[in-house]
Amino acid sequence: MRRVFADIHATLCSDEILSMYYKLGYILIACEKFIGRLSDVSERGVSVVSKVVIGASDIGDLKEALGRVEYRESVVAVHPESVEVARWAAHDSRVDVILLTPSNIKVFDKKQFNTMKYYGKPLEIRIPHLLYSSSEVKSYFYRRLNMLVRFKVGFTLGTSVNSLYELLHPLVAIKALKTLYDVPEKVTLLALTDIPRQIIFRKIK
Amino acid sequence: MVNTLLLLSTILALILALIIVLSIILLKFRRLVKICTALLRTREERSGVVKKLRRRYVVFTAICEERIKFSELQEAVSNRFCELFSESTYYKASPQLVLFDENTQRGVYRVTHLYLDYLIATLGLVKSVKGKKCILVPLRTTGTLKKARELTRKLKF
Numbered sequence: 001m002r003r004v005f006a007d008i009h010a011t012l013c014s015d016e017i018l019s020m021y022y023k024l025g026y027i028l029i030a031c032e033k034f035i036g037r038l039s040d041v042s043e044r045g046v047s048v049v050s051k052v053v054i055g056a057s058d059i060g061d062l063k064e065a066l067g068r069v070e071y072r073e074s075v076v077a078v079h080p081e082s083v084e085v086a087r088w089a090a091h092d093s094r095v096d097v098i099l100l101t102p103s104n105i106k107v108f109d110k111k112q113f114n115t116m117k118y119y120g121k122p123l124e125i126r127i128p129h130l131l132y133s134s135s136e137v138k139s140y141f142y143r144r145l146n147m148l149v150r151f152k153v154g155f156t157l158g159t160s161v162n163s164l165y166e167l168l169h170p171l172v173a174i175k176a177l178k179t180l181y182d183v184p185e186k187v188t189l190l191a192l193t194d195i196p197r198q199i200i201f202r203k204i205k
Numbered sequence: 206m207v208n209t210l211l212l213l214s215t216i217l218a219l220i221l222a223l224i225i226v227l228s229i230i231l232l233k234f235r236r237l238v239k240i241c242t243a244l245l246r247t248r249e250e251r252s253g254v255v256k257k258l259r260r261r262y263v264v265f266t267a268i269c270e271e272r273i274k275f276s277e278l279q280e281a282v283s284n285r286f287c288e289l290f291s292e293s294t295y296y297k298a299s300p301q302l303v304l305f306d307e308n309t310q311r312g313v314y315r316v317t318h319l320y321l322d323y324l325i326a327t328l329g330l331v332k333s334v335k336g337k338k339c340i341l342v343p344l345r346t347t348g349t350l351k352k353a354r355e356l357t358r359k360l361k362f
Contacts, residue, residue, distance in 0.1 A: 020268075023362060024342070131330060147231075163338075164268075164340075165268075165270075165332060165333075165338040165339065165340055166332070167331055167340060169329050169340075169342050169343065171325060171329070171343060172325060172326060172328065172329025172330065172343065173329075175322045175325045175326040175329075176326040176329065176330060178324050178326075179290070179322050179326050180289070180324055180326070
């Protein structure tokens with residue numbers, strides 16, 4: 001497997017997890033919590049950047065949180081809980097990605113996708129939500145994903161890894177999305193390579 | 206009156222002659238017509254007809270807390286496959302664990318070529334085998350068992 005993949009969200013990064021990431025073909029990882037020394041990481045061939053997730057239900061909260069975050073060094077993801085926040089996040093240049101979860105799935109409509117496409121803001125989807133949710137949530141995700149593909153809005157996939165045994169091979173992610181959600185392979189490949197790669201590269205000094 | 210009748214009869218005769226000529230062409234160049242219609246058919250329609258089901262062999266490795274056995278792995282994969290893609294797809298795909306080396310924890314799965322993607326997705330989504338935390342990593346896909354056997358020894362991970 002060629003080492004071209006990037007993961008936009010890992011909950012925990014340890015030495016063990018990072019070496020497995022490298023074996024699976026990942027080279028760029030955005031990590032929420034890191035255990036170990038960063039110098040060891042670069043020796044291993046994997047680049048790690050920090051990740052911040054901001055949850056906000058109104059614009060005031062979002063502005064306040066964005067003021068505190070070091071957005072030049074870490075990947076900033078916004079979890080919008082209302083339509084206004086989602087629209088605001090779409091055009092704020094400090095925000096890197098907008099997070100889509102089962103709790104805020106109804107916020108994302110055609111207009112939101114249009115705004116995101118206009119400002120070139122990608123969407124972040126976490127693989128465990130796609131694979132281990134209830135059938136009802138899966139059906140919501142199916143419709144949103146296919147709408148995304150139709151609107152040609154970019155999206156990224158995060159594995160949300162906590163332990164070694166939660167890691168997912170990129171080929172498996174591509175095939176799973178193809179068989180379960182009818183997402184074309186090329187689109188998923190972009191979501192695992194080019195789009196997260198561009199975001200993470202901006203943060204590496 | 207006579208003129209119009211003559212005109213009508215000539216037109217009818219011409220149409221009849223045209224039909225006869227067309228039918229002769231169709232009969233004589235039946236094969237050519239067949240090829241043309243086949244070419245006009247869309248690619249999807251043509252691909253819908255599968256002449257022969259071919260086999261694919263997926264070489265994989267298991268990374269687990271403890272060593273796992275052949276039967277345990279087979280059960281875990283078949284259960285996950287049915288859970289994800291239903292039992293009817295499982296019968297059609299008929300995935301079989303052909304070989305599994307318990308020392309190296311590497312093995313080969315056989316599946317029909319139409320359901321290869323389903324098997325690869327399933328292998329990656331198996332998270333535990335008989336209570337032991339586990340990940341299965343698909344390494345390569347081949348068309349022959351001989352090559353798959355070679356790859357289980359040669360491939361590095």
